[in-house]
Amino acid sequence: MIEALEAIVADPAGAVVGLDFDGTLAPIVPDPESARIHPAGPEALARLGGLVGSLVVITGRPAATAVEYGSLAGVPGLVVLGHYGLERWEGGELSSPPPHPGLITVRAELPTLVAGIAGVGIEDKGRAVAVHTRRTASPQAAFDALAGPVAELAAETGLAVEPGKFVLELRPPGTDKGVALGDFLRERSARSVLFAGDDLGDLAAFEAVRTCGLPGVTVFSGSAELSVEADIVVDGPAGVVELLGSISDAIAARRP
Numbered sequence: 001m002i003e004a005l006e007a008i009v010a011d012p013a014g015a016v017v018g019l020d021f022d023g024t025l026a027p028i029v030p031d032p033e034s035a036r037i038h039p040a041g042p043e044a045l046a047r048l049g050g051l052v053g054s055l056v057v058i059t060g061r062p063a064a065t066a067v068e069y070g071s072l073a074g075v076p077g078l079v080v081l082g083h084y085g086l087e088r089w090e091g092g093e094l095s096s097p098p099p100h101p102g103l104i105t106v107r108a109e110l111p112t113l114v115a116g117i118a119g120v121g122i123e124d125k126g127r128a129v130a131v132h133t134r135r136t137a138s139p140q141a142a143f144d145a146l147a148g149p150v151a152e153l154a155a156e157t158g159l160a161v162e163p164g165k166f167v168l169e170l171r172p173p174g175t176d177k178g179v180a181l182g183d184f185l186r187e188r189s190a191r192s193v194l195f196a197g198d199d200l201g202d203l204a205a206f207e208a209v210r211t212c213g214l215p216g217v218t219v220f221s222g223s224a225e226l227s228v229e230a231d232i233v234v235d236g237p238a239g240v241v242e243l244l245g246s247i248s249d250a251i252a253a254r255r256p
């Protein structure tokens with residue numbers, strides 16, 4: 001067992017386990033509205049949530065969407081930080097800031113901006129808008145063609161561009177998953193941390209794990225779409241759920 005994982009298992013009450021949603025807990029699918037957690041995910045999270053100090057999902061989704069698509073409402077002690085940390089769901093209560101005013105212009109201009117490429121999807125998430133190219137004939141070519149215009153629209157409206165797997169998101173600036181995770185670690189007085197992710201937006205959280213000064217484990221949920229260096233690389237959401245189960249087993253095995 002790697003040293004930082006050993007720290008989590010030896011002192012689970014001081015551990016923060018952080019998880020991304022899409023691509024980490026939920027398999028990637030063509031339609032964002034059809035994404036659902038891996039079938040074994042809710043049970044694995046409920047078990048781990050009862051064993052570690054803190055369990056947190058940090059996602060680009062609205063927090064309520066992750067709770068719904070992840071069947072997460074019953075996971076003990078779970079916190080869900082949505083919109084890269086702008087929103088917080090905990091114990092059934094959601095706190096969310098007012099929408100960024102730039103989103104009004106984005107909603108008005110995006111349909112024209114993407115009209116030339118068949119199959120581009122616009123996902124309006126309330127506090128952010130995502131442009132998806134996965135269902136176009138050439139997802140990477142469409143992504144590349146839209147990156148410049150989307151960046152110009154972001155500059156015009158005071159929003160930030162968050163690139164991901166065949167997605168360009170226009171979202172409020174000022175936070176990211178690294179900021180969200182770092183703040184959460186301080187809030188919980190964490191003594192160790194694990195974060196699992198699969199996409200570019202998760203790299204800031206990996207960096208937070210590496211620089212927070214605690215024993216930390218980065219877990220990459222691997223796929224054919226992206227390769228990222230991490231302490232542990234597993235095979236997609238099925239591998240993440242299996243890893244979470246093995247951590248629960250190791251903690252439970254040390255209990256008197």
Ligand SMILES: O=P(O)(O)OC[C@H]1O[C@H](O[C@H]2O[C@H](CO)[C@@H](O)[C@H](O)[C@H]2O)[C@H](O)[C@@H](O)[C@@H]1O
Pocket residue numbers: 020021022023027028029030031032033035058059060061123125130132134164165166167169199201
């Ligand atoms: O932070 P996450 O929980 O990983 O959310 C990041 C984005 O995930 C979703 O898009 C991705 O998953 C879709 C469903 O599998 C897939 O169709 C798409 O190609 C992926 O980029 C979500 O739709 C976005 O809003 C999130 O920002």
